[in-house]
Amino acid sequence: MSEERIVTRRDFMRDTAAGTAAMSLGLPAARTLARQESRHVRVVLVRDENALDDDGRVQAPVLERMLDNAVTTLFEDDDPAAVWGRLLSAGDVLGIKTNVYRPLRTPPELEQVIKERALAVGISEDSISIRDRGLRQDPVFQRATALINVRPLRAHDWSGIGGCLKNYITFDNPPDWHDDVCADLGGLWNLPVCAGRTRLNILVVLTPFFHSIGPHRYDPDAIWQYKGMLVSTDPVAVDALGVKLLAEMRNRFYDRPPRGLVSTKHVGYADTRHGVGIANLEEIELIRIGWTEDTLI
């Protein structure tokens, strides 16, 4: 684990390649990272320009195809049934951890696709639960052997982003994890109820909300019709790419590049303090499939 020291904006100006993304992620500047061994993680970005219709409605068959394409690419196996059979087994108890933030919730159509894949593997209906809140009272989540983490990406007024890492905050008492702009959200992933159970992370980037001012401020002008999903076994890696994606969207949105940063250091600290995954973009292999217009990352 890297030794933390004071890092300022000036350090990131010296490391122009790492630059803004690393600064936002709370990572030490690249040259200060203590590289003990080379690390590598795969993330698939799948996009389809038909994922939403002209009115912004989700097209379920397209989502289904996108998810299957993402997992077959991620695991380098052309057979989606075989891949789902590797991710899950009939004896699993599966919690599908969704997110019901009202203006931008996980598409129910996507929740159902995941559930159908689980049923097809042989998991019984009463061993599957789809929830965001009330996990501590949900018998399936409390005895889950497998979790699938799925939620949309959005800017967050306190933690910087609402991503896959933060999605697990409802496994515990959320205010307990707010300190220092939620710096230690990665610690959630080491709780006994979560640790080692997550089989897949899906950061939904169909319509990322890239600029938040205020806790209930949902500005439809700050929505990007990106029509994608970021999929990986590593929640830190998908969130790191999510941070970069939102930053790129904001850079295009503003006439003057913003000087401030809403800190997303919990993503970097999930790597450097809690060992949950890889936040360093140089160690993430991003595989892009599908629609390529305005990929941004």
Add this chain to the structure above:
Amino acid sequence: MRHLVPAVLMLSLLGSGCSGRKLVNELDALIPETLAGWTAEETTPYDTETIFEYMNGAGELFLSYAYRGMLVRRFVRGENELTAEIYDMGSGSDAFGIFSRFRSGEEIDLGQGACYVTDHLNFWKGRYYGSVFAMLDEEGIREEILGLGRRMAERIDSQAPLPAVVERLPAADRDPASVRFFHLHTDLNRYYFVSDTNILDLDPGTDAALAAYERGDEYVFLVIIVYPEPDAAERAADDFRDAWMPEVQDENLVQVEDGLWSALARDGRTLAIVFDAPTAERARDLLRAGGF
């Protein structure tokens, strides 16, 4: 008909005695009970603990100021919802501080300061911060939101001065929409990222202001921080100098990696820092304009 605060929610505040009930009643009086064409659905108070039930992690932002409590009233009309929020921020300074955090969009003449952007109004007056927003964009919604906001502002009797540290910001060339008041380094970073480490020793006991100054292509930032005591300001200056300008020996002025200049000055218990000045002279000029 007066819309009553649900009894069960009142009970949670009655536990804190007469002061809790008094606060709820004060807030309740500031949001109109009726709105033409809309039905009042529910009214909910939130205190320093229950605020997280309403806004999760963002509640910490309000707690970093002197937040005392808030009230939310929802109105519905068909598929649409109009939400009115009123916050007691404990002081005019902190009401302005929260408002400055969220200021964005069109400046509106309402209360002591207001902004409107895409179906969302924010304003401050006295020690109160208010917000009115709609779930759906409809024809005429802007006027309805502003109308409700005006009625709320009119019910607030008193006004408050701007924070003293904000008044120290020089006016010439200042971008009015850039003015901020805050206490914590996490807020400073939102406006101008300095470091994830609190190298300026900001805490709830410090009052800080920031503004940007625009001349042509240049966009220079000035931060002024008032500490409780001169010793605290001196320690903060040393910490900042060590982290930001370790190569500087005699003068508190440094040209950083992007070619722009930073400068530091201290006057008793007040620090002033300039970022992104195009020249050393510009940095010194801005400090002098602030009285440093």
